[in-house]
Amino acid sequence: MPPINTSKIDNHKPILFNLVLWAISFAILLYSFSGEGVPQQIDYIYTGCFLATIIVPVLINLYVLIPQFLKQEKYLVYCLLFIANLLLFTQLNIWFFTYLIDYLFPDYYFISYHSGTKLITLFSIFLVGTTLIKLSVDWIYYNQNENRLLKLRNQQIETQLALLRSQINPHFLFNSLNVIYSLAIENKAETQHAIVQLSDILRYVIYDSGTERVALKEEVTLLKNYIEFHQFRHQNTDNIKFHCSIDDEQYQIYPMLMLPLLENSFKYGLKSDIENPYIHIDLTLKNKNFIFSIENNYSEIHLENINHSGVGIENIKKNLGIVYPKEHQFEIDKTDDTFRVTLKLVHHEN
Numbered sequence: 001m002p003p004i005n006t007s008k009i010d011n012h013k014p015i016l017f018n019l020v021l022w023a024i025s026f027a028i029l030l031y032s033f034s035g036e037g038v039p040q041q042i043d044y045i046y047t048g049c050f051l052a053t054i055i056v057p058v059l060i061n062l063y064v065l066i067p068q069f070l071k072q073e074k075y076l077v078y079c080l081l082f083i084a085n086l087l088l089f090t091q092l093n094i095w096f097f098t099y100l101i102d103y104l105f106p107d108y109y110f111i112s113y114h115s116g117t118k119l120i121t122l123f124s125i126f127l128v129g130t131t132l133i134k135l136s137v138d139w140i141y142y143n144q145n146e147n148r149l150l151k152l153r154n155q156q157i158e159t160q161l162a163l164l165r166s167q168i169n170p171h172f173l174f175n176s177l178n179v180i181y182s183l184a185i186e187n188k189a190e191t192q193h194a195i196v197q198l199s200d201i202l203r204y205v206i207y208d209s210g211t212e213r214v215a216l217k218e219e220v221t222l223l224k225n226y227i228e229f230h231q232f233r234h235q236n237t238d239n240i241k242f243h244c245s246i247d248d249e250q251y252q253i254y255p256m257l258m259l260p261l262l263e264n265s266f267k268y269g270l271k272s273d274i275e276n277p278y279i280h281i282d283l284t285l286k287n288k289n290f291i292f293s294i295e296n297n298y299s300e301i302h303l304e305n306i307n308h309s310g311v312g313i314e315n316i317k318k319n320l321g322i323v324y325p326k327e328h329q330f331e332i333d334k335t336d337d338t339f340r341v342t343l344k345l346v347h348h349e350n
Helices: 006-012 014-034 041-070 077-102 115-187 193-207 214-231 259-270 300-307 311-323
Strands: 242-244 279-286 289-297 329-332 338-345
Touching: 006 041, 014 041, 014 115, 041 077, 041 115, 041 242, 077 329, 115 193, 115 214, 193 279, 214 242, 214 259, 259 289, 259 300, 259 338, 279 300, 311 338
Parallel strands: 242 279
Antiparallel strands: 279 289, 289 338, 329 338
């Protein structure tokens, strides 16, 4: 997932943020300074001047100290600079109301009722409070961006998986129709039954496999139906061995992982021109550790086709990289006359 740009988080809508922050702060200080009476003009002037001495250290803290030190995990430096910022502008507030404000507003007489300790407390409340508000707003904004990126990433994954499935289904359908065509050409009685069985297989491939996960027993049924379907054309069933040993039929697995591998074995093994072709399939599930291996023999003349076995194996690799990025092993073992693929899904305890 692409990283979130933290610089944008630190500066999202700063004008609106500060307008709301200082409007509320002004109202709170005005109420505090004017007491229970109706605020007079001098109260507005005093509050505005007092707030001006707070705004600067707060802005320094929000847009310099926090992004440059606190968020960079330089906690000691941040604390020292935070204290220095606090003490400096507290003292500047005292100097402002002692020596400068009477020159700016000679028609008014100002009396400061805040001692040094009270000013430090008041400035501390503002600095700490605005820090917490800023961090909270940044956290909310960060999570909104993260959720948006997660949704975008999920949409990209779903689109990619849909594309891969759309490549698998026509490939499977094309091969299956060839079987029906061969049966029809030979006028075999099994043609009608094969068509019905193919419709059951396609119903699963097109509709039932559209979910994120399916029970392993459904995938096993699909493999058995596919093998039986192709046995209409290959009468010698002794050369197809399917060993299945699973301890949890409801084990959830991404659909259509094994069928393309079985298709390849039929295509480059059983349906090729080699002598005594065979397919050996072994499927085991124990303690949530899944192993599927399939082996077939092939002719040297098909070596190039094996190396470029097309849609099936490439789709398997792409799908595994998406749905099992760190929980799978996919191995291809090839000799001069055998081709074996092993898929392992490893369960990691949380």
